[in-house]
Amino acid sequence: MASEPAPISFARGAPSLDIVDVEGLRAAADAAFAADPAGTFSYGTSVGYRPLRAWIAEQHGVAPENVIVTNGSMQADAFLFEALVEPDDVVIVERPTYDRTLLSLRSRGGDLRPVALETDGVDVAGVEALLADGVKPQLAHLIPNFQNPAGYTLSLPKREALVRLAKDNDFLIFEDDPYVELRFTGETLPTMLSLAQDDQVVYASSFSKTVCPGIRVGYLVGPEKLIARIAKLATNTYISPNMVAQSIVAEFCRNGSYARSIETVKVALRERAQTLCDALAAQLPEARFVAPEGGYFLWVEMPEGFDADALFRAAGERGVAIVKGTDFLIEGGENAFRLAYSGVTPAQIEEGVGRLADAVRSLGVNA
Structure with a gap:
């Protein structure tokens, strides 16, 4: 009996272990534990x-009172939506957008x-038309x-226009930016937070x-009164976030690691994206x-009429995981799917796309 093909996942947005600085994190943990055991x-x-x-505040040019550090950015999102x-x-919301954001906002009745x-x-x-x-x-x-x-990036003219719209129409922009450091080509753009002159971001x-994914450390930067309000929500939720993880991250950041x-991650991502x-x-x-x-x-x-739901099943039969486009939209996306390249090697990418092409052909589509 033929063995099952090794699974290849294009579903998970996380770096593979081979590009995580395990030794650097171990050294940062040792240093953090020795330097500040009471705080850690x-x-x-x-x-x-x-x-x-304080380090995060310095990076964004704000006071520490404008920052709260949380258990991952999804926790930060949840606190902000609750507030x-x-x-x-x-x-x-963008169409398409992150599926967990849609779930969270729907649970709030938004x-x-x-x-x-x-x-x-x-x-x-489209935003102007709504307004x-x-x-x-x-x-x-x-x-x-x-x-x-x-995988798209918001252009500078659009960032500037959106900040103006938020100010003129009295709404808040939630700039959700977990991938900002992972640019491997093109020009780095200013954040909308840095472009805003008032508290609209x-x-x-x-x-x-x-x-690394397991570190689970995220943060919010915003108006001091809003951050203080979210800090009260955090106190009532967990008293204190994970001090051990945050202490390790602080040392990892401050010592240059x-x-x-x-840079190591970006080199790998560039190769994987190109492959x-x-x-x-x-x-x-x-x-x-x-x-x-x-x-x-x-x-x-x-092409229109393509059934990504059927592809999801056919790919799964070939040991390949993808995410259907419909997961990221309130409606539509039946002919689309998302591929994450961060957690797969170039060799796995080539093999995985070959299996995807075979899955497409099995659906009667010439590929």
Whole structure:
């Protein structure tokens, strides 16, 4: 009996272990434990490990009081939504967008208004049309860099336009930016947080995407009163986040390991993204996609009428995991799917795309 093919997952947005700086993290842990055992091993406060909070504040040019460090950026998202989104509050989201964001906002009873995502970011004219129709959003959730699931990046003119719209129409931009450090080509763009002159942007990012997934450290940067309000929510939820993890991250950042680790990850991601694009072009010529400038993800659209749900099943039978486009949309996306290249080697990518092409052919589509 033939053995089952080794599984290949394009489903998980996380770096593979071979590009995680395990030795650097071990050294950072040793140094953190020796330098600050009291701060590392004790309960802290809900704002997080203070040396890390100060380091993050310095990176963004704000006061520590504008920062809260959380157990991953999803926890930061959840606190922000709890603080700001009541049932029937209007929230602008990208179409498509991160599936967990949709779930979280729906659980809050938010009135979600999807706006089309273009290859240079959300359609600003679509946002303007909503506002012209009298829609009064509480929040606009945007993933500006290497968007999940599409991999697209919001252009500088659009960032500037959105900040102006938020100020003029009194809504808050939630700049959800966990992939910002993972640019492997092109020009780094300023955050909307840095472009805003007033308090119309709240910013979130994560070390889980750059240090390692298991570290579970994220953060929010925003107006001091809002951060204080979220700190109270955090106190009532868990008293203190993970001081051990945050202490290790603080040491990892301050001793230079963070910058070196990011360069290692970016080199690997660049090779993996290029391998994926080349393999798709060669083996699935009907697939439409935009080569990413960074991050983990590639959004693939097949011709209209293609059944990505059927492909999901056929690929699974061949040991390949993908994510259906419909998972990232309130409606639509039946012909699309997301591929994450961060956790697979170039050899696995080539093999995986070959299996995907075989799965497509099994559905009666010439690939």
